[in-house]
Amino acid sequence: DGGITQSPKYLFRKEGQNVTLSCEQNLNHDAMYWYRQDPGQGLRLIYYSQIVNDFQKGDIAEGYSVSREKKESFPLTVTSAQKNPTAFYLCASRTGGNEQFFGPGTRLTVL
Amino acid sequence: SQELEQSPQSLIVQEGKNLTINCTSSKTLYGLYWYKQKYGEGLIFLMMLQKGGEEKSHEKITAKLDEKKQQSSLHITASQPSHAGIYLCGADTADFNKFYFGSGTKLNVKP
Numbered sequence: 771d772g773g774i775t776q777s778p779k780y781l782f783r784k785e786g787q788n789v790t791l792s793c794e795q796n797l798n799h800d801a802m803y804w805y806r807q808d809p810g811q812g813l814r815l816i817y818y819s820q821i822v823n824d825f826q827k828g829d830i831a832e833g834y835s836v837s838r839e840k841k842e843s844f845p846l847t848v849t850s851a852q853k854n855p856t857a858f859y860l861c862a863s864r865t866g867g868n869e870q871f872f873g874p875g876t877r878l879t880v881l
Numbered sequence: 882s883q884e885l886e887q888s889p890q891s892l893i894v895q896e897g898k899n900l901t902i903n904c905t906s907s908k909t910l911y912g913l914y915w916y917k918q919k920y921g922e923g924l925i926f927l928m929m930l931q932k933g934g935e936e937k938s939h940e941k942i943t944a945k946l947d948e949k950k951q952q953s954s955l956h957i958t959a960s961q962p963s964h965a966g967i968y969l970c971g972a973d974t975a976d977f978n979k980f981y982f983g984s985g986t987k988l989n990v991k992p
Contacts, residue, residue: 803980805982810984810985810987811984811985812885812887812969812982812983812984812985813924813969813971813982814982815979815980815981818978818979818980820978826978826979828979858921860923860924862924867912867973868929869914869926869929870914870924870926870971870980871926872916872923872924872925873923874922874923875921875922875923877921
C-alpha cells in the first residue's frame with residue numbers, strides 16, 4: 771500500500787530536550803513538507819524539500835531542523851531552541867503540481 | 882507571504898441544510914486545494930481547482946474558483962453528520978515550491 775507514515779503518534783518532551791519526528795513515504799514523491807498546527811488554527815509551513823539533500827525554510831523554521839538524505843524520508847527535529855513546541859505536526863508529500871498527501875500526524879507535548 | 886482567509890471560522894447546521902465556505906487569497910491563485918480534517922488526524926484531499934471559473938463536484942460537495950476575485954467557495958448540499966470536520970483551503974505560490982493554508986472552517990452538523 772502506498773502512503774505516508776509518521777511516528778510516533780504521541781510524543782512527550784521534557785524542557786531542554788531535542789526530539790525527532792519521523793516521516794516516511796513510499797509514493798516516490800519528490801517534494802516533502804512539514805507543517806505545524808495549533809488548536810483552532812490552520813497549518814503553518816516549517817520546512818520543505820523539493821529534492822534529496824536540499825531543503826528550504828518555511829515561515830516558522832526557528833527552533834526546528836530537518837534532513838533529506840533519502841527520497842522517502844524527511845525527519846524533523848524539534849530542538850530546545852523552540853520555546854513553544856506543543857502542537858500537532860503534519861508531514862506531507864507531493865509530486866509536481868498535484869495535491870499533497872498527508873500523514874496521520876504526531877502530537878507533541880512538552881512536560 | 883500569501884494569505885488565505887477562510888469564512889466562516891465555524892459553522893453549525895442542521896442535517897439536510899446546505900452550506901457554503903469561502904476562501905479568499907491576498908495574491909494570485911495558481912492552484913487552490915480543498916482538504917477535510919477530522920480532529921487529531923491528517924488531511925484528506927477533496928478537490929483541486931486551477932482555472933478561473935472551474936467547478937468540480939464530488940458526491941454532495943462542489944467547489945468553484947473565481948480567479949478574478951481570487952476566491953474559492955466550497956458548497957455542501959443536504960449536509961450529513963459525516964460532513965462534520967475542519968475544512969481547509971490551500972494554495973500554491975507562484976514558484977510552486979511553498980504551499981499555504983487558510984485557518985480552517987470547523988463544521989458541525991446536528992442530526
